[in-house]
Amino acid sequence: MSKKLIHVAVGVIENSNGHILISQRAEHLHQGGFWEFPGGKVEPSESVLVALDRELQEELNLRVHEATPLLQVPYDYPDKSVLLDVWHVTGFSGEIRSNEGQPWRWVARPDLINYAFPPANSPILNAVLAL
Ligand SMILES: Nc1nc2c([nH]c(=O)n2[C@H]2C[C@H](O)[C@@H](COP(=O)(O)OP(=O)(O)OP(=O)(O)O)O2)c(=O)[nH]1
Ligand SMILES: [Mg+2]
Numbered sequence: 049m050s051k052k053l054i055h056v057a058v059g060v061i062e063n064s065n066g067h068i069l070i071s072q073r074a075e076h077l078h079q080g081g082f083w084e085f086p087g088g089k090v091e092p093s094e095s096v097l098v099a100l101d102r103e104l105q106e107e108l109n110l111r112v113h114e115a116t117p118l119l120q121v122p123y124d125y126p127d128k129s130v131l132l133d134v135w136h137v138t139g140f141s142g143e144i145r146s147n148e149g150q151p152w153r154w155v156a157r158p159d160l161i162n163y164a165f166p167p168a169n170s171p172i173l174n175a176v177l178a179l
Pocket of ligand 1: 056057058077078079083084085086087088089090103130132166167168169
C-alpha cells in the first residue's frame, strides 16, 4: 500500500530585523527533537494559507497577514510522505506564546546552519539563505 501524502503548511517567518523564527519539535512527535519552521497539517477543507494561519495561531499565538509562496518540498520518510508547502511570512501580529511548551527563537539567517532540521528541510534552508 502506498503511503498517504500529508500536506503540511510551513511558515518561514521573518521579522523586521531579518531574523527567522524556528521552534523545536517535541520528542514524542514525528521527527521529534529537530528544529522546524512552524506549521502543521492542512485539513481537507482548508486552503494552505488558512491552515498556516490556524497552525501558527494554535502553536505560537501568531496571526498571518502577509505571506508569499516560497517553495514546495515533497519528501518520503520511511513511515510517511509529506509535501511541505513553504510560505515566506513577512506580515504577522501577536505576542509569541508557546502554546505547546515548545522552545522557539529568532535566528539570524547565517546562524540557521547551526540547528538540526529534519532531513526534508535541506531545500528550505537553501531557499531561506537565498532570500
Ligand atoms: N511544521 C513543520 N513540519 C515539518 C518540517 N519539516 C518536516 O519534515 N516536517 C514534517 C514533520 C511532520 O511529519 C509534518 C508536520 O506535521 P505536524 O506533526 O507538525 O503537524 P501538526 O502541527 O498539524 O500536528 P498534529 O496536530 O498532527 O499533532 O511535517 C518543518 O520545517 N516544519
Ligand atoms: Mg506542527
